[in-house]
Every structure is written in C-alpha cells, then in structure tokens.
Amino acid sequence: MSSNNKSNSQNEKVLLKGNEAFAEAAIRGGLRFYFGYPITPQSEIPEFMSRELPKRGGVFLQAESELGAINMAYGAGAAGGAVFISSSSPGIALMQEGMSFLCSAEVPLVALNVSRGGPGIGGIQPGQADYFQTTRGGGNGDYKIPVFAPASIQEAIDLIYEAAELADKWRNPIMIFADGIMGQMMEPVSLPEQRPFIEAGDIRKAKPWAATGYGEDASKRSIVKSLRMQPDELEAHVEKLFEKYARAEKELVRVETRDLDDADIVLVAFGTVARIAREAIDILAERGIKAGLIRPISLWPFPYATFDEIGARTKAVISAELSMGQMLEDVKIGVGKRLPVRLIHRTGGMIPTSLELADSAEKIYIESGGTGFNNILINNTGLQPGRRSGDKEVL
C-alpha cells in the first residue's frame, strides 16, 4: 500500500467526489495521457481530464469508442507514454481486445473500471458482476492483469498512484476495480504529491523497448508486437509471461483481515460491500456472533493463502458480493473442503443494507450449526419479509 509520506506535506484533507479523486490521483501519479469515452457512472473522469490535463502539461483525447480509447492507450504506451484510461462495465468489455494486446506486448497501462450492473447494457447502478471479466482475462489468450479493489476514496487514490509505478515495473496493465458507489460518493482525502511527467526526449532512455524512433542506431530499433507465427516461439513467449505472473502472485497480494483466528463466521467482501460488511459485523457482535472479515484488495492475485488463517471455531465462510456469485469461486478455492462456503448477494444494481447482510449471515451461521441466541432482534427490526438478501442465498 502507498504510505502516508507520499501525501502532501500539509497532509490537508480535501473533500472530493470519487471519480474526480481517481482522475486527480492518476495525474499526480505521473500518468500524463488519458484517452476516454463517456459512459455512466464515470463520465466525470473524462470531463475532469479534459479540463485539467492540458493545463498541467498532459494530454486528453476523447476517443470515438472504447475500442478507440484502448488502442490509443496501447499506441501511447507502446511509444513509452504513461497512460490512464477509465470506463464502466460495457465499455471495459469493449476494451478487452486491447487488453490482450497490451499484455502480450507488455505495454504498461493503468485502467479503471467504475463498474455497474449487467449483463448487456444492464443498468447504471453499482455492480461487481465484472469480477470474472476482470480477474479471468476477458480478452483472448493466456494472460493476467493485476486488479486492485479499493474500499474508500483514499485507498483508491493510493492504489492508482501506486499502480502508475507498478504498471511500468511489471510492464503490464494494472486494473483498478471500483464500483459505481465509489465513483459517485464523496469523502475527505489527502492527495499525494505530483510526480513529474516524463518528457518525450527522455523516454528512450527510461524505456528502451518503446517505439519512439530509433534515433541514430538502426540496430537498436524497437518493435512492439504480439504476433508469433511459430507455435514454439509463441509458447515460449507465453511461458515467459507466466513466469512474470508467478512472481506477481507472490508480490502483489493485498488483503485486509479481521479476527480470523476466533471468528464464528467469516465474511469475504471487497469494495463497497466490504464497508457494508464491517457494519454488519458490528450488528452481529451485538447478537453474540463474532464475524471475521477477509477483504481482498488484490482480486488477482487473489489472497488464497489468507484463508488458511481461519481458526477452528469458524462454522462457515460467506462470500458477499454484488453479483450472482463470482468471487464465490475464488473463496471456494481458498477455503477448500474445510468449511461450508455460502453466498450473500444482490445484483443488478441492488445493494444490501448492513442489517440485511447481518440477518443473512446469522441465518447461515445457524444453518451451519452455530448457536444464534438473539433471533428476536430480527423480528424487531420492522423489516418486511420478502425482498431481503437472505431469501436469495445460493449454496
């Protein structure tokens, strides 16, 4: 995680809307080039960039489509530029063609998904149903993209700022997965200092692989490519990429945990749902149920090993998500056969309240053999039965 010493010296807090904070963090991270296309709920980002980047020495370009945007990003990245792009779920889907090329050609990029409900055009309310698209590739071929899911605007700022360095270090796109709530809400944040933009003339030295024009020595020319017609050559290239991904699996795992050693149940949630889960954990505590939390910050690489820290007291592990259960599969891999794994979810832009989440978690706890001593509380909440998330559990 980015440390606080990267924040400005006064450490003063400013109140920023998520989307504007993401854009500001990208600029301050040194990401000089932005290519965007309007889509709800992230259109404030291209708007902000169009206003701010040119006056700070950066470049904003509105693309003709998300296909255009990702390929502009590929071109600018291949030429050694530090690039940021953003979109939302259906737009990110269109960008997958380019993501596959970027990964194969090892072109750095920081990409942000302010995700919404799907499938299809879906809706414009928050969702996490892009989990598979984001963590399982999404485009063609064998490749991986490190994905970080912030749960606060400050964390998003820190992750975007750090991602600018990680993208260059790993020569790979880095994805930030924030849902629509994160984009639209406001929080007080402190901003990191401005990293200098790399000048065009310095790129060749910093990134000798970039296509910049070879200058004086044609023997040092750069080719940025993904085509390998010989199968043995392509296999060797993909294996080389996967050696890199194996290192990333060791070095890029990020996770927040709470009370895993003596929890009655463990909730697993990322992004906005993790915030709701923290509140649900407090409600459950009042009912005498101790709930632990695993909050994956890196969705790929997923913190599988963290599940080994779950203690003997735990009856069940619950994946709580804004999808029909996508992270659930990773949670099952992490838990193995040790414990039952259950799902609490809403989808389509619906968001559970902390009380709904607590109720559903308690029900699962009792079904798993736990002793719920305070069920009266549920009946005293005044909640109408029917559309509660607890009714929609899936094994």
Add this chain to the structure above:
Amino acid sequence: MKPVFTYTKGMVRTDTSYCPGCTHGIAHRLITETLDEMGLLGDAVGVAPIGCAVQAHKFMNLDMCESAHGRAPAVASGIRRVHPDKVVFTYQGDGDLASIGTAEIVHAAARGEKFTTFFINNCIYGMTGGQMAPTTLLGQRSTTSQDGRKKEQAGSPIRVSELLSALDGAVYIERVSLASPAHIRNAKKAVRRAFEIQRQGLGFTFVEFLSTCPTNWGLAPPDAMKWLIDNMIPYYPLGVYREPQAVEKEAAV
C-alpha cells in the same frame, strides 16, 4: 558500373513474406526510401495492420508497433500524442481499414491527426485467403462472393479516398497506382508529399495505393497488373482528392 538495384537503408536485408508479383514490397520500399531521403528513418514510428503486412516490421527498418485489426489509426493517434515531433504512419490493407477499422480511420481523419495512412487497396482480403473486401469490385469473384459480388447483396465497393475527402481534418488525400513504372514514380511523389505535409503539421494525410493480389485474384503477376489498370482504375480514379491549398481556400470561404 552503375548498379541498377541496391538495397535501401530503410529495408531490412531479408526476403519478404509476400507472394511473387504482390505490390506490398514496392509500397514498403517507396515509404522507407522516402523517409531515408528526408533523413527521417530514425525519427519514424510505423504502425503495422492485421493482414499480409502484419509483419511489415520485419521488412521496414524502423521502430514499429503492431496493431489489432483496423485499430492502427487509434494506435497512431496515441503514438503521436506522446511524440509530437516524430513522423508517424499507419500501413493498412482494405479489409483492415475499410471494413473493421472504418470508425478508427474516419475519426482519425476527422480529428486531423498529424500522421499519414498508407492504404493498400487490392480489392480483396489477402492473408485470410481471398474473401470479399469492402473494396471488391461488382462482379469480382472471391471466396465469399463465388459468383461475383452482387450489389443487391453486398452493396457497392467503398471508395475510401472520396469518403475521407468529405472530412475537413484530412488535408492531403491522393490515390495512386503501383501497376507500372510510371505509376510507381508518381506514387513515390505522393508518399513524399504526404510526409512533407505531416511535418508541416497541417492535418491528416492519406495515400491510397491501388495494388495487386495475384494469388487471390488467380492471375499471373503481369496479368494482375493489367487487371488493375483495366478494372480498378476506372472505378477508383487516380488523382489528388484533397490538398492543403484547396483546404485553405475552403476554410477562407
């Protein structure tokens, strides 16, 4: 003794992957030779397409970047933003540019992107094996128009130079041919003019090369040249469609 043929600095000393009689090699040479003459080889970044020229970087001795099908103009737009002082070009065939990449080429031209696109129009998909392209002539046979292209079914071939000429951002558009030595000499002048105008930063520049595909046309190379002259030039007239002087006049009106 004066040599009649030498390698040029801009071409890698290797055999190309192109079929005998294909004009890609000529187009490659014209582009790289012109860059060399202008002293720009080391300042150039080229973007290769999907299609037969996907490996153009193996033959053109320049910094280059591959691109996804049709996306070369978007890729070049990105490169140009990072390196406003370099010379940037895309090299694209007719399936790539006139079919899957229509959005990218139209918007790059509309924005007046300061790079050059070299468009190889040979009326067919080459690399995938001779399917109908947007530029395939009416009545022309291909593997997906086996009785000849029919207007009722596939529409009429797209005249890309004329289409892009409707856009203010395109300041130089010329269609040339590679079917004879005289045509090739003229084509080289167009390449030079395009690069010069790009260097002046006036806007988008575009050269369409009428080209041959003897293999997929099923013709011997000399017959392919003749077919181009007899069939393509009447439908795709050679000439300058946009040039900066005319553009300036237009702006003044």
